[in-house]
Amino acid sequence: MDMRDRYGLTQVVFNMESNADLCLQARKLGREFVVKIEGAVRERSNKNLNMPTGEVEIEVSALTVLNASKTPPFTIEDDTDGGEELRMKYRYLDLRRNPVQQSLMLRHKLAIATRSYLDGQGFLEIETPYLIKSTPEGARDFVVPSRMNPGEFYALPQSPQTFKQLLMVSGYDRYFQIVRCFRDEDLRADRQPEFTQIDCEMAFVEQEDILNTFEGLTKNLFKTVLDVTLEDFPRMDYAVAMSKYGSDKPDIRFGMEINNISAHAQGKGFTVFDSAEAILAINIEGGSEMSRKKLDALTNWVKRPQIGAKGLVYVKYQEEGTLKSSVDKFYSNEDLEEWSKACGGKVGDLLLVLSGDLNKTQKQIGELRLHMANELGLRDSKVFAPLWVVDFPLMEWDEDEKRYFAMHHPFTSPKPEDLGKLMSDTGEVRANAYDLVINGVEIGGGSIRIHDRTLQSQIFDLLGFTPEEAQAQFGFLMNAFEYGAPPHGGIAFGFDRLCSLFGGSESIRDYIAFPKNNSGRDVMIDAPAQVDDAQLKELGLKLNLEK
Ligand code: ASP
16 A cells, blocks of 8 residues: 655555465555554565655554544545545645645745745844724725624734834834735635735835845745746836736736837728727737637637727738738738837737727737737746836826725825825826736735825825824824834735745645635635624624625
């Protein structure tokens, strides 16, 4: 039989000739039984060189069954026959599987390496509370009723943001914490209601200091955990990221940059383009052979509600002077050749064009760019392309709510050189905010903070808080700023995402021992669940679930 523990698998043998009793006993063993054996290690006659222990086996002289096992609901093997839901219900069995163990070991290594690096840089790991007060950081809070204070609620932190800033006021000039954060959001594949951040803050720093320190951490993690050496990270303005990649988290493992061809494509009588704010194109190298069927499929793909484009125009650069497009009626070969050349295209290439409102079209073609790269295999998970995206706008106008929202969070400081525009051209003010992006994934984000009460009040005001609301929610922070608050700033890394990036997997769930499913349920312990009436009474709560 094969005997397995955390450290591996070993073949153990029972011999009918030398010990028939033991052999008969062994025949009653089943999968996943917990056993203790004694025996001699010996060389195997038929070696398996693909296994670390494949050259030896143990001939058993004593066997004790420590515990029997029911037949597991799925096979505990690298490639299991168990579906996701079943594996989550029996997560304690799933965790026995080698790939899952490897993922948790990777997570452990990353956590240890993070602690050791930051400790070496003089950071202190300080815990902050989980039962706090509801604060508007962008997502919905999870709330916890307080029994001792009837009618009042704690909130679970969306991040330790205000606490780490208070620690700076308290003089702990380098803080970090590997910490759980809670956000009650609708879940997607890479989101969990509770997730982990490497949360950091530093005092007496400017943006440059933060970028350098955490570029150092990132390079160190890649080196110690993956033995990958990263070059210095390029920096890209938010505006450039949006115009060239249609995303604030560009995947720069491949080119296929977005080009604005409005100047070339407007004024020829094609009303769709003439009435569009922007006409954007990407050049697919060697794509001119794409079949009609494939192009139709792509058109349907961009028209799906998730992307929301109205249609897709293509231009095939078949030969010098011969181009074929879906808008031949309006444009000559020379026109189309000009577009293609403007996008760096050449014979054999394919141009894909979307048009409409600038912001929306940028995002749509950004998605199309990623889709094409996936199809063409340009997103190799073994290649790492990190960059800093900087100079984010401070605030974003929300058309539905008719008000500004903080793009990062309300504690982010405007760029000093843009302060003059704060009241007049609010939307144009840039923030001292930055994101670390690797392979199209936002791995970390942070900002230099406001440390001045007056400016912080002004920002709350712009975000639509009355002075009373601002005082009620953030009085503690603004009061603290009046007692000698140093300039400070920080960053937080999404730790689960970092693990999945290092492990080369799409899903952060693979790196969380006990994750929740898409409806936020833990199907193993069956949570969330109802509580009994006595518990509700004690909390002073009455349910009213009618719609
Ligand atoms: N608290 C921020 C977040 O969770 C990170 C930061 O600004 O340091 O996104």
